[in-house]
């Protein structure tokens with residue numbers, strides 16, 4: 001029912017709202033008449049069916065700048081809508097309808113479930129929800145419900161607080177400051193798990209039939225973890241895989257298995273495997289001695305061709321030889337350094353572009369295109385390449401999923417180039433970086449990695465419960 005202006009509620013720029021049906025007694029909303037629909041910052045968003053109607057379960061951190069308080073909610077889905085976020089990236093969001101308690105009145109509003117924090121506010125109150133009921137006085141705030149400290153708000157949640165234990169998850173890596181590792185730790189904590197950064201170099205193990213163990217610098221035994229996320233840099237492959245194997249042997253779930261990581265790190269072996277499961281790659285030649293260089297070059301169709309060092313990464317060690325002469329001298333030079341190399345047909349029509357498809361649990365969760373800097377054929381970001389979002393074809397999707405499956409990787413970064421013959425597989429990475437893909441697509445990839453572990457271990461936060469205090473664990477940080 002529409003009200004006269006004199007009956008309308010005057011609201012400030014920030015106000016406390018409550019959503020009784022979602023179990024949210026207090027959440028601070030940014031009043032934003034510039035936004036049409038109201039939104040709430042949610043994560044672990046999973047649609048499901050209840051009695052034939054579409055529902056969604058999700059979790060929220062109702063308190064600003066704190067992740068200890070988590071509420072799991074369920075609601076019926078009323079719509080899925082393309083919403084453009086403040087960063088300009090459009091995403092499909094679920095829309096729910098739920099009663100809002102505000103200033104002593106209750107009415108139904110629509111809320112979109114946003115998966116990224118907008119300006120630090122957990123909620124935006126948009127104009128649709130206010131229409132006909134509210135007037136905004138932007139110079140004021142908290143006209144209904146006084147300013148509250150986080151402790152006071154937490155106490156409101158404390159009333160129905162139950163402890164539920166999150167998983168204990170180790171991030172097995174080398175550099176805790178790396179964007180990817182930071183994001184994985186953050187995403188796990190956000191979901192109420194106890195995250196530990198484990199420096200590969202600080203782990204050691206006891207091989208024993210009865211009591212196999214993994215220890216950490218200082219002597220702590222790591223056998224009580226539920227899962228580990230191996231993020232092994234190429235130079236640590238050997239030891240990192242041995243450790244991952246040890247975690248497996250004591251029943252700790254690795255998000256990528258030791259076997260799949262070592263297979264994917266062996267470029268030749270993985271190309272052979274990928275070919276044998278019917279996937280297309282650029283024609284590739286490999287030899288151990290330089291005697292038949294001329295024939296090797298002919299094998300891949302002559303110059304121009306690509307020469308790759310087997311242990312290269314980030315585009316270093318990938319050379320384009322434009323002429324036969326150049327190819328002969330590059331191959332000769334690499335051989336004299338006793339470097340393992342392969343030669344490959346140059347896919348010219350790829351035009352300095354490649355695709356990175358991020359696969360988690362047999363699904364492509366994000367994809368981007370990388371475009372080489374002018375005058376460069378390597379699209380690697382480390383070689384000055386730039387990223388953009390791209391729509392992939394069904395064939396490309398299938399290729400990526402099959403590639404990850406062939407190598408047994410739960411999490412994989414699959415690199416593809418577009419050729420005249422269709423998509424060709426370049427390589428499969430077992431520790432794909434998150435920074436480029438999260439920034440290009442705005443997606444919470446780290447969160448999806450954590451969800452894959454939750455799913456595998458059958459872990460689900462019970463409705464209306466809270467995780468244990470993850471900060472407790474940070475205090476006794478090991479690294």
Ligand SMILES: Nc1ncnc2c1ncn2[C@@H]1O[C@H](COP(=O)(O)OP(=O)(O)OP(=O)(O)O)[C@@H](O)[C@H]1O
Nearest residue numbers: 282312313314315316318344345346347354378379
């Ligand atoms: N056969 C090819 N034809 C055309 N361009 C290629 C070919 N192989 C590689 N490239 C370009 O060079 C870039 C680097 O090659 P590749 O991914 O094989 O090695 P790398 O990036 O050094 O390895 P890693 O991704 O493991 O770090 C690719 O992203 C692609 O843009």
Ligand SMILES: [Mg+2]
Nearest residue numbers: 314315415427
């Ligand atoms: Mg690459």
Ligand SMILES: [Mg+2]
Nearest residue numbers: 313427428429
């Ligand atoms: Mg690689």
